[in-house]
Ligand SMILES: Nc1ncnc2c1ncn2[C@@H]1O[C@H](COP(=O)(O)OP(=O)(O)OP(=O)(O)O)[C@@H](O)[C@H]1O
C-alpha cells in the first residue's frame with residue numbers, strides 16, 4: 001500500500017470502521033463522507049480526544065506480529081487515561097479486506113504526550129494514524145489522516161466526515177478468516193510457516209515434519225474415532241479407557257513430535273499459531289493412516305478443535321457473531337483425512353470448573369479465558385457443533401467416567417465397522 005500518496009477518501013470512503021466497544025459484542029460502526037453530516041449517536045456522547053491507529057503493511061507476517069504487540073506498546077507508552085478499543089476497517093462483503101488496529105479515547109491531562117507517541121508510530125510504513133475532531137455543533141465529527149511526521153501534520157485536504165453505517169450481519173473478522181485463522185489446505189498453512197522462517201527459525205523444524213502425501217482419500221481398515229471438548233471435559237480419561245476397551249492405538253493433535261515447539265507458537269499471533277496447529281493435524285493424519293491399518297485409532301482433539309477455537313477467538317460477542325451455520329468456514333479441508341466418528345464431550349460449566357479445580361493443574365491462556373468469559377466458551381462449543389465433514393455427535397460428559405465410556409462404545413458400534 002503506497003501510504004504517503006493515499007487519498008483518504010478515495011481509499012477509505014467505502015470502508016466501514018467498526019469499533020469493538022466491549023467483549024459482549026457491542027460494535028460502533030461508521031463510514032466516511034465528503035459532506036459534513038451528523039455522526040452516529042454513540043459518537044455524540046464521546047467527550048475525549050479520539051484517534052485511530054490501523055495496521056496496514058504489505059507483509060502479512062510482520063503486520064500480524066506488529067498488531068499482536070501493538071496493544072502492549074500503546075499501553076506502555078500512552079498515558080493511563082487513554083482507553084483502547086479494538087477497531088476493524090473493512091469493505092462490506094469483500095473477502096480479505098479487513099485491517100485491524102485500535103481506537104483511542106484520550107482523557108489524559110497530557111494531550112501532547114499522546115500526540116507525540118502517535119506521531120512517532122505514524123512514521124512507520126505499516127501504520128495509519130487518524131485523529132477525530134468534534135465540530136462546533138457537537139453532532140459532527142471529522143477524521144483527519146496524519147501525514148506521519150512527528151509534528152503531527154494533518155493534511156486538511158484529507159478531512160472527511162464520520163457518518164453512521166449499516167451494521168454488518170456478522171462480525172467483520174469473518175471476512176478475513178480463511179487462510180488467516182483457519183487453513184483449508186496443507187499448502188496454505190505451510191506457506192505461513194515458510195514466510196515465518198526468518199523470524200521464527202523453529203518453523204523450519206515443523207515444516208520438515210509435515211509430509212507431502214495426500215492421505216485424505218485413503219480409507220483406513222479400522223475405525224478412527226476423535227474425542228473433542230473443552231478443557232477438563234474428560235477427553236484424556238475417556239481416550240485412555242477407549243484404548244483399553246478396544247485395544248486401540250491412541251494419538252493426539254498436536255502430535256507428540258511437535259511438543260518442543262508448541263510453546264513458541266503459542267506466543268505468536270493467530271496467523272502463525274493457527275497455521276502451526278493446522279499442520280499438527282496433517283502430521284497426526286499421517287499417523288492415523290498408518291496406525292488404522294492395524295487397529296482402531298482413538299484421537300484426542302483434531303480438526304474440530306483447530307477450527308472451533310480459531311473461529312471463536314477471531315470474533316467477539318455472542319454466538320450470533322459466529323459465521324452462520326452452513327458457512328463454508330465450517331467445512332472440512334479436502335486434503336485432510338476424515339475420521340469415522342467425532343464425539344464432542346459437553347459439560348455443565350460448574351461441573352467443569354469443579355473438575356478443573358480438583359485437578360489443580362495450570363490452564364493455557366485460552367482456557368483461562370474460557371473460565372472468565374462465558375461467551376467465549378459458548379462460541380467455542382457452538383463452533384464445534386457447526387463444523388461439518390463429519391459433524392460431531394454430542395455426548396453429555398456429566399455422568400460417571402464408566403457411564404460415559406459405555407455410551408461412547410455404543411456410538412462406536414452404531415457408527416463404525418469394528
Ligand atoms: N466422567 C467423569 N466424572 C467425574 N470426573 C471425571 C470424569 N471424567 C474425567 N474426570 C476427571 O476430571 C478431570 C479432567 O479430566 P481429563 O483430564 O480427562 O479432561 P481433559 O478433557 O482431557 O482435559 P484437558 O483437555 O485439559 O487435557 C480429571 O481429574 C478426571 O479424573
Ligand SMILES: Nc1ccn([C@@H]2O[C@H](COP(=O)(O)O)[C@@H](O)[C@H]2O)c(=O)n1
Pocket residue numbers: 231253254277280281301302303305306307309310364366367
Ligand atoms: N487439534 C488442536 C488441538 C489444540 N488446539 C489449540 O490448543 C488449545 C487446547 O489444547 P490442550 O492441549 O490444552 O487441550 C486450544 O487453545 C486450541 O487453540 C488446536 O488449535 N488444535
